[in-house]
Amino acid sequence: MYAFLLTLHSLLRWLVVLSLSYAVFIGFRGWYTGRVFARRDNFIRHTTATLAHTQLTVGYLLYFNSPVVTYFRSQFSEARKQPDLLFFGLIHIALMTLAVVLITIGSSAAKRQVTDTARFRTLAIWMGIGFLILFAAIPWPFSPLAQRPLLRSF
Template identity: 50%
Template sequence: MYPVLIFSHSIVRWFVVVTLLFAIYRGIRGWSGRKPFTKFDDSVRHTAATFSHIQLMIGYVLYFNSPFITYFRTHYKEAVSQFEFVFFGMIHITLMTIAIFVLSAGSSIAKRNEDDLAKFKTMTIYYIIAAVIILIAIPWPFSPLSARPYLRDF
């Protein structure tokens, strides 16, 4: 099950990044161009939020089933001296949870706004904040925090 979770988490990451960046693009475009907030814009907002929630749930299941995290929790005093354990044991999950909370709040507030400009503005600001947090917390291959490949396999 663990390899499937790792692979799924790696694949869905790309759906989150792409849909989030596209939602930000649509938000900036609508906000700066004073365009109407269409059903397509609403579906983009919703899709980005949905993929991020799916990713967070996969991440939580992975977190609580990971031998890496089990070691971190059972050998905490040893593990905190190694940054990779600290990154995955505390930093990654905390930042991602905060990012999805910000993204969800922005999605919810944008959905409830009456004014189209306010919808775009809210979605753009909250999604950019979430994207920055997410992009920092992803263990990219070039990351100084913790490196993982662009795509994990079984």
């Protein structure tokens, strides 16, 4: 079960990164060009937030079943001195939760805006900040905090 969740989490990462990148792009494009907030834009807003929530749920399942996190919690004073354990035991989960909260706020606030420009601006700003935090908290192969492959498999 753990291996399946890890693979699913790795695959969903790409869907979240791609959909969030596109949502931020359409937000800025619509904001600066004065476009109409169409059904397609609303679909992208909603789909991006849903994918982020799904990824966070899978991430929580992994977090509470991970041997790395279990060791981190049981041996906190020693584990916090190791960057890899500190990243997965504390930093990753906190920043990802914050990123999804910001994405959710942005999605909800954009839906409630009166003008199309305000919808796009809200989408661009909130999801853009969420994207920056999310991108920083992903364990990329080039990350100084913790490295993982670009795609994990069973």
